Amino acid sequence: MFEQLGLIGCGLMGGSFALAAKKAGLVQRVVGYSKSPTTTDRARQLGVIDVEAPSALLAVSGADIVLLAVPVAATEATLKAIKHLVTPQMLIMDVGSTKADVVQAAQRALRDRVGSFVPAHPITGREVSGVEHADDSLYSGRQVILTPTEHTLLVQLQKAEDVWVALGCRVTSMLPEAHDMAFAAVSHLPHVLAFAMMNSITGQSDGDDFLSLAGPGFRDFTRIAAGDPKMWRDILLSNREELIAQSRLFRQALHAIEQAMEKGDAQALEDMLTLASKTRTHWRMGVQRGAKPR
């Protein structure tokens, strides 16, 4: 399907994409670049990439598909660096967790060449990062959200969809703003709460004792707090408006539960817990009740 993948960013997300694309027979050759030469070197040693590129631009040279797997805040600079080699025949995607900022960055960086860029957000991740954890099944069975704009070339959008489907993903399209609102609610805020939970406990003098008693519920609840701090710093800053709006709604829901506790209103409390428990019990990951598939 493609001759050469230009991979910019050889971490968990990028490395896993390269492995999965090769396994699926989507690409012949992977040319990779990472900001840290050690990472690029390691990626080649691990067989994640075939050839090391000394710059983002050189990773793109000769590629018919390009994946940007860099922190969202680095999107604009990276696209600027490769702009001169971008052609309408080339499919360029990112894997960032925020989309409105990425779309704007792409517009600014690529200008009349932005049609080749299809913003993508595969809904997957691990609490670990780095090319050592690259896994050819990371994307398998996951949802991928594409957020094309009116500038996106239809041919590239179609190719993007085919790529993710070939990796075993279900593909949905959304507006960038709708994407960011939804992910503030179901991903970014949960991360903020998990980070805050850890800091709240470690800030207490008995925090270490508390942590030594925590069980499987705590383990799963806080798993996402182990996420990469720099990556999440960028995501939280980039989507802060939606995130703060979601946090306000969350605080109201929390306050309602606390009020019932303080008043000793067992019935009101039970009603709220029942609603939450029922919703969570019936929820299944990736089952689309609301979002319209393309």
Place this chain on the structure above:
Amino acid sequence: MFEQLGLIGCGLMGGSFALAAKKAGLVQRVVGYSKSPTTTDRARQLGVIDVEAPSALLAVSGADIVLLAVPVAATEATLKAIKHLVTPQMLIMDVGSTKADVVQAAQRALRDRVGSFVPAHPITGREVSGVEHADDSLYSGRQVILTPTEHTLLVQLQKAEDVWVALGCRVTSMLPEAHDMAFAAVSHLPHVLAFAMMNSITGQSDGDDFLSLAGPGFRDFTRIAAGDPKMWRDILLSNREELIAQSRLFRQALHAIEQAMEKGDAQALEDMLTLASKTRTHWRMGVQRGAKPR
């Protein structure tokens, strides 16, 4: 080790204990009682108990070990119902998630016979409930907190410890109040946050759409929100003072993260996320750095 287990409450926790105790050769026979006759019947059909008792008192008759696996709010009434058959030779334990209220309830209900009662909290659970999910490995490898008082008979405390060790648990003793403070932080508050998270999303007009996009991070973060509403209503009410104190500390930690976001203070934000991420990455379930083993 024991002749007969009197099991009061044949749900997930009680049923799993019966299965595990039999498998470990700790008990010869299990006589079970549940408030709902259907549950007791089902427990017998599934081989979780050997004999159905028509009342809590009759489940205790002839037992040398008794396990109360009922909602914490039902502890006092249940202990009152069995009081007349409690002897100093009998080991009685509960499995409740709060301990100060359970200790007080036992004191009120059992009075001069309270020495047989060893309050216990095995740190385990599932997001499902009911005897159908009883599992002989539910307790294996978990921590169990015992919160004896000055009235507890040492011989029963030692037996309690032996029982849990035989089921593959690590046993720790704490004061009931210290237990409740720690579990407000690492269990009860995370549950409240997960419940509030679900309700915050379903309260929004686009909530269903948001949920259809949620991924594995959300799945793990909210797993505990599927907990049994009545059970958690009782736990939250019973431990509400510690819980509200923990919630206040949590809100401060959340506010600090939000302030850094609002100010666009990337360094402060990164520092807070780094602290949380490091703490969570190094945390291992059940590794006791602070709590003193008996």
